Amino acid sequence: MASKKPCRYGGNCYRKNPQHLRDYSHPNDSPESDEEANNPKRKRANDVIDSEENETKKTKGVDSPKDNDPEEASESPNESSCDAKAEEETDSDQMDNDIPSPDNVKDNIKQKYLMEMPEDFYQFWEFCKEQNKSQPENAMYSFLGWKLVGPYDILAGKHKGISRNKNGRRPNYLLHYRYYYDPPEFMTVIRGDDKTQFHIGYFRDVPSEMPVFVAVNQAADSCNIVPRGENIFGAVKNIIDETLKAKSTDQEKKKKMEHFQSKLVNFAQTKGICLALQSPSMKQRNKKVVCKSFHGAGIVVPVDQNEVGYRPVPETPADLKKMLKKVVDSKTEKERDKNMDPIQELVTLVQFANDECDYGEGLELGIDLFSYGGDVLHPIVEHLLPLAYQLLGRFEYKEIIELHLRHRSHKVNNELEL
Numbered sequence: 421m422a423s424k425k426p427c428r429y430g431g432n433c434y435r436k437n438p439q440h441l442r443d444y445s446h447p448n449d450s451p452e453s454d455e456e457a458n459n460p461k462r463k464r465a466n467d468v469i470d471s472e473e474n475e476t477k478k479t480k481g482v483d484s485p486k487d488n489d490p491e492e493a494s495e496s497p498n499e500s501s502c503d504a505k506a507e508e509e510t511d512s513d514q515m516d517n518d519i520p521s522p523d524n525v526k527d528n529i530k531q532k533y534l535m536e537m538p539e540d541f542y543q544f545w546e547f548c549k550e551q552n553k554s555q556p557e558n559a560m561y562s563f564l565g566w567k568l569v570g571p572y573d574i575l576a577g578k579h580k581g582i583s584r585n586k587n588g589r590r591p592n593y594l595l596h597y598r599y600y601y602d603p604p605e606f607m608t609v610i611r612g613d614d615k616t617q618f619h620i621g622y623f624r625d626v627p628s629e630m631p632v633f634v635a636v637n638q639a640a641d642s643c644n645i646v647p648r649g650e651n652i653f654g655a656v657k658n659i660i661d662e663t664l665k666a667k668s669t670d671q672e673k674k675k676k677m678e679h680f681q682s683k684l685v686n687f688a689q690t691k692g693i694c695l696a697l698q699s700p701s702m703k704q705r706n707k708k709v710v711c712k713s714f715h716g717a718g719i720v721v722p723v724d725q726n727e728v729g730y731r732p733v734p735e736t737p738a739d740l741k742k743m744l745k746k747v748v749d750s751k752t753e754k755e756r757d758k759n760m761d762p763i764q765e766l767v768t769l770v771q772f773a774n775d776e777c778d779y780g781e782g783l784e785l786g787i788d789l790f791s792y793g794g795d796v797l798h799p800i801v802e803h804l805l806p807l808a809y810q811l812l813g814r815f816e817y818k819e820i821i822e823l824h825l826r827h828r829s830h831k832v833n834n835e836l837e838l
Contacts, residue, residue, distance in 0.1 A: 529571045532593035534816040538630045540651035547687045563676035570597045570608045591835040601643040604817035625720040627816035632705045643791040645717040650699035653688045714791035721780035730780030748794040782808035
């Protein structure tokens, strides 16, 4: 029998569809050479990847998306597939939910969301309680249509007594109000209307550090994450300022907004809270951004004095979007494989970058593919982002992105809905 043609991407190939495996050979099909096996850089990279795959399978109890046929992934873009995934979630997926919740509310939120909330988060709750004592979460609903959600649901006690949600599983707070385009760095705390899927959230570069700003996204329209202030007070004020200027704003609601705005500014001033659209700390953060990324909020990774830590994806954003469009719009598996070749080359370059500790390239490419969207791209995102977060020591984000990709949906996800 004739031997198979070697795959041009060798051990870096992520493709698992049967036709590709029948047509091409890979290093794992036969024992690798001694030279390759003893290559320290290759061994280190493979150890990290093997460790990641083993950990994922052990802790999640399921095969990762990259072990599945990409054709199968592309054939299930509808919402019913996301609901099916949710129903099939194993008990091992939610082991942490069996741990008793801490009595201290701050510890409780950290346990459920893996991150600490900044002081302004709690101060804004106290401010809203002054406006609506019985339902602080609805303090802005009558004139803006906004509700405090996410970790604010813990302060409101909405999580109490809920053992199973409408999907028949225990609530997972890492998915609670996590919209389609929300990267792990973004945590929703205010929801708007479901039509545009307008929502406001904290954005932080590193999970162990405090947020760098508060931003907005309209998930029904785009992946754009737009900073609106250093903290939630500043973001709400600046968005209200824009709304008041709009000619379409209802006059009665406008009066309510102005009244609320006045109280918000007074409260913030007494607490010394910055309300600027661009604070000094945000400007300092902008200097650390290594690339804007598709969502526009930028990414920050550590780069040492020798400029080790980041190298750019060698394609312009416009060209990369054209490549991804071809892949997502492909009609057949053969066409998709052909259109995927340039993307696979970029994935291979990321492997080389990881070998040389330029972990930022994998984060950039992964975030760009995630932000572009499309089920067919999920296996590549799952291949790139968890590893990038692991190499950067951002393990909380690794857990979030793996979970999000398994349950990603264009619907608004309320984990506490019965």
